[in-house]
Amino acid sequence: MIVSATQVSRWYGEVIGVNDVTCVIEPGITALLGMNGAGKTTLIRLITGQLRPTTGDLRVFGLEPFGNPEVYRRMGYCPEIDNFYEHYTGRDFVRFLARLDGMNAKEAMTRADEVIDMVGMTERAGRKIAGYSKGMRQRIKLAQAMLHEPELILLDEPLNGLDPVGRREFMDLLGGLANQGKAILVSSHILFEVEQMTRSLLLLHRGRLLATGDLGVIRSLIDKHPHQIRIETDEPRKAAALLAALPNIVSIKFDRSGESIQLEVHEPSAFYNALATAVLERGLSIRGLSSPDNNLESVFKYLVEA
Amino acid sequence: MEAAIFGQALRENLRLRRFLPWVIVGLVPFGFASQWPTFQPDAMKIDQYANVSSIFVFHILALTSAILTSTILTQEVENKTIVYLLTRPVPRWKLLVFRYLACSLVVALLGIIDILFTSAGVYGVLGSNPLLFRDIAAVIVGAFAYGAFFMFIGLLFNRAMIVCLLFAFGWETAVPNMPGQMCYLSINSYLQAIAQHPSAGQNKVLGQLTSSAGDNTLSSNTGYMAMILFAIFLVALGSWWFTAFEYLPREDAE
Numbered sequence: 001m002i003v004s005a006t007q008v009s010r011w012y013g014e015v016i017g018v019n020d021v022t023c024v025i026e027p028g029i030t031a032l033l034g035m036n037g038a039g040k041t042t043l044i045r046l047i048t049g050q051l052r053p054t055t056g057d058l059r060v061f062g063l064e065p066f067g068n069p070e071v072y073r074r075m076g077y078c079p080e081i082d083n084f085y086e087h088y089t090g091r092d093f094v095r096f097l098a099r100l101d102g103m104n105a106k107e108a109m110t111r112a113d114e115v116i117d118m119v120g121m122t123e124r125a126g127r128k129i130a131g132y133s134k135g136m137r138q139r140i141k142l143a144q145a146m147l148h149e150p151e152l153i154l155l156d157e158p159l160n161g162l163d164p165v166g167r168r169e170f171m172d173l174l175g176g177l178a179n180q181g182k183a184i185l186v187s188s189h190i191l192f193e194v195e196q197m198t199r200s201l202l203l204l205h206r207g208r209l210l211a212t213g214d215l216g217v218i219r220s221l222i223d224k225h226p227h228q229i230r231i232e233t234d235e236p237r238k239a240a241a242l243l244a245a246l247p248n249i250v251s252i253k254f255d256r257s258g259e260s261i262q263l264e265v266h267e268p269s270a271f272y273n274a275l276a277t278a279v280l281e282r283g284l285s286i287r288g289l290s291s292p293d294n295n296l297e298s299v300f301k302y303l304v305e306a
Numbered sequence: 307m308e309a310a311i312f313g314q315a316l317r318e319n320l321r322l323r324r325f326l327p328w329v330i331v332g333l334v335p336f337g338f339a340s341q342w343p344t345f346q347p348d349a350m351k352i353d354q355y356a357n358v359s360s361i362f363v364f365h366i367l368a369l370t371s372a373i374l375t376s377t378i379l380t381q382e383v384e385n386k387t388i389v390y391l392l393t394r395p396v397p398r399w400k401l402l403v404f405r406y407l408a409c410s411l412v413v414a415l416l417g418i419i420d421i422l423f424t425s426a427g428v429y430g431v432l433g434s435n436p437l438l439f440r441d442i443a444a445v446i447v448g449a450f451a452y453g454a455f456f457m458f459i460g461l462l463f464n465r466a467m468i469v470c471l472l473f474a475f476g477w478e479t480a481v482p483n484m485p486g487q488m489c490y491l492s493i494n495s496y497l498q499a500i501a502q503h504p505s506a507g508q509n510k511v512l513g514q515l516t517s518s519a520g521d522n523t524l525s526s527n528t529g530y531m532a533m534i535l536f537a538i539f540l541v542a543l544g545s546w547w548f549t550a551f552e553y554l555p556r557e558d559a560e
Binding site: 045048049050051052067069070072073075077079081083084085087096097099100101102144148 | 307385549
């Protein structure tokens with residue numbers, strides 16, 4: 001195992017950062033999921049050896065990570081912060097960090113250009129970072145994390161600020177790295193984002209590790225509870241009559257506006273399949289479909305209740 | 307790796323926006339040096355130079371060091387760029403020591419420029435100044451001694467700059483003039499011992515201004531030894547401190 005945490009807690013004075021976290025991180029992509037303030041960044045800082053655990057034992061490659069160059073030789077870190085040496089160009093910044101990774105000037109130049117190319121910044125790397133957009137900054141941060149071909153890469157909210165194309169490219173790049181056998185830990189507070197990257201999850205809530213393992217298992221745990229679904233339609237009564245015949249419906253309520261209905265369903269995936277059939281075969285007209293449950297808060301609520 | 311740390315810190319401190327203002331500050335002692343006969347018409351050139359050097363150059367040295375060296379790490383912490391440095395395979399002590407060396411070198415360079423300006427103000431550009439090399443030696447030793455002290459203060463306090471400026475202006479002005487053994491608690495006293503400037507004589511105000519009103523009987527060799535040991539001790543202590551404790555971007559630490 002690449003990272004192992006055993007009953008790790010970290011306190012900031014009287015405020016708890018992470019509480020009694022036990023987990024392992026293996027090769028492949030693992031998502032660290034949690035709402036803002038859940039303790040994701042604290043856990044990443046513990047793994048990257050910027051912080052020491054208050055209690056518990058944390059090992060990276062079997063070593064204590066705090067200030068340990070042996071660990072940093074095998075680890076890349078893309079922090080959440082958006083700060084740089086603003087007067088540097090992107091290329092100079094990456095080259096400087098390559099030198100700190102132990103490369104000589106020539107190696108640093110070559111490798112910096114390689115990783116800059118990998119993140120699609122070759123044409124813009126000669127510009128000063130002060131003029132970079134959020135997305136360009138994210139790419140340069142990722143480039144510096146991959147410089148020394150680390151076995152473990154930690155990415156703190158890496159998709160923030162990236163446009164959809166950038167996200168896709170970023171996810172493809174991470175997928176490629178994972179296929180090379182690298183361990184990648186990606187923190188995010190967006191469930192949808194994470195689902196597109198990996199099935200392996202660490203779910204943090206208020207400093208505690210609420211669930212670990214496969215996203216499907218967590219999803220099925222969630223799916224045991226009735227899901228709220230809101231359907232906007234011009235014919236709510238006709239829609240309700242049709243939907244009532246579908247499987248897994250627990251309840252149907254009409255909205256006060258008269259333009260939508262609220263459903264409670266079991267096994268939402270089965271319901272969505274049946275709904276698609278109803279739309280296609282029975283002419284059910286739908287203007288909008290949303291599920292207030294399809295967000296992290298609901299996931300946490302269900303898991304806490306479970 | 308060491309060259310990269312040193313080179314980056316050197317380039318940062320030699321950036322025109324940072325370096326040039328301090329060169330311009332060096333024109334202050336030049337101006338006073340060239341106009342000194344107006345204040346003290348009967349003073350010999352060596353006294354003119356010694357007075358301006360003690361009053362301005364050594365205090366500007368402390369001020370420059372306080373501002374540049376105390377930010378060796380605090381600036382990285384405040385800008386949050388410390389994260390990039392602390393997660394590279396570089397021992398923390400190397401980060402600190404090589405940045406300290408680069409920063410102190412720049413402070414020493416600025417001190418030498420101030421000395422040369424002052425000397426030019428009194429003796430002219432090509433004039434022979436008998437105190438020149440002793441002063442240059444004192445400024446170099448002083449840059450590294452002050453640098454070590456302010457760097458360590460920067461490791462201890464969140465608002466290190468205030469503490470360092472108070473020390474540079476208050477302590478370093480007042481303590482060398484105190485009676486008894488107190489003057490030995492000031493770096494300036496040791497630098498004055500290295501420089502071996504001629505006495506200000508009976509002029510008490512001038513004695514206070516040139517930090518020579520105390521009972522400083524240190525020899526030049528004692529000054530060198532004490533400052534070198536002082537700098538080595540503080541750099542070693544600072545290295546241990548920086549290795550042992552957490553340094554997080556400021557707002558995250560609160």
